[in-house]
Amino acid sequence: MSDKFIKFEIVTPERVVLKEEITQIILPTRTGEITVLPNHIPLVSSLIPGVIHVKKRNGQEDVISISGGFLEVLRDKVVILADTAERAEELDMSRAEEAHRRASELKEKARQGEEVNFAEVNAAIERELARTKAIRRWRKIKNLE
Amino acid sequence: MASTRDIKNRIKSIGSTKKITKAMEMVAAAKMRKAIEAVLRTRTYANLSWLTVLNLSGSMNSSGEALHQLLTPRKEIKKVGIILITSNRGLCGGFNAAIINKVHESIKKYHKIGEEALVEAEFVLIGKKGAAIHRHGQTVVADFPKLDLASEVNEIVPVANLIIGEYLSGKYDKVMVAYTDFINSAKQIPRVKQLLPIEIESADEYLGIVGQDVRLGVNKEFIKAKEDKHLHSGEFNYEYTFEPSPAEVLDEMLPRLIEIQLYQALLESNASEHSARMAAMHQATEAASDMVNELTLSFNKARQAAITSEIAEISAGANALAE
Incomplete structure (x- = not known):
């Protein structure tokens, strides 16, 4: 595994759902599912209802359902502003x-x-x-x- | 000296006023707790989304123009729309007066900046007490009702739609929002913040980013630090890629984020209102207690004086009989 990681944060108007250092994330955007790895170019896109799949830095994985929102990718950071979002283990x-x-x-x-x-x-x-x-x-x- | 009966009546009436203010203080305290919870829940989202928008406002397309109409500052400012958030009810100390004065001051400032033609201002009100702005001779174009405890972003959507529409149609060249920032339960600051167009220079005032209260200040410094990093590392001009296209993403994103900003302003105002009311009622209760104490003292003096004079009369009478 490389030592590169992304600072990932997903927030809804109600709370911060997850804030974690991750190595990979799969997202459902309007134009289809995309995967973001470290050093991705800055990107802004809107998200559709679907499933977000996260690989954390410690090797664990997490699944989050969202009902739409926005995505901002910076070189070492991913911010998701979701309308609603829940981690699968809470569902x-x-x-x-x-x-x-x-x-x-x-x-x-x-x-x-x-x-x-x-x-x-x-x-x-x-x-x-x-x-x-x-x-x-x-x-x-x-x-x- | 007032008669004992008069004083007794006054003590009684002040006592019942005190009961009322005490009850109002407790109600305000309960509402304040809820309002603070609401404000804290949305703060992270509002601040992060504002940061995203600011990032975006710095980026340009290939021809050097801003990416979206809502991000483009206009050269000439003729008319400013101001959204004024106040309370529905009074008895909250200087809460409404403070925000209205603040707005009035900032309008005056505008009049000075625009040297030739005066800048016109029009108001959109949220909350009943904002109507007092009429007294300053301002025009009010819309008056939205406000619920006592806001619970959903949807409540603010009509206001946001109206104001974005008016901005895009060119009626307003700038949109400000006037609200009371909640710092802690003892301190609230009235603010006038620029909402549209979204400009990086006006980034100095975030919603709810000031203050050092441990309970509230979870993310403030963190976001401040991030902002500084952005501004000073020269990396603020990210060359963003947009999927599917800048227009499509921003058309959807910017109105939503404006809504969130407005909603946050509303929540901050609510929390401030209830804190202000609680403080005002607390003071009123204390003032009533002081007054009752004072009156009780003069009541006792009056009573004693009455007894003394009665005894004097009786003994004078007895002396007269004995002679």
């Missing part, structure tokens, strides 16, 4: 699935012309989907399944 599978199901029902209702904000419901579905994905990825890493 509860059954609750995420339940929320996803509820949101889908709402969407169905919206199709039938009921008074629901379609865009908001869609965003909720994507957020919950990102959460379930994050949990699956996390379990895979930890060999739980």
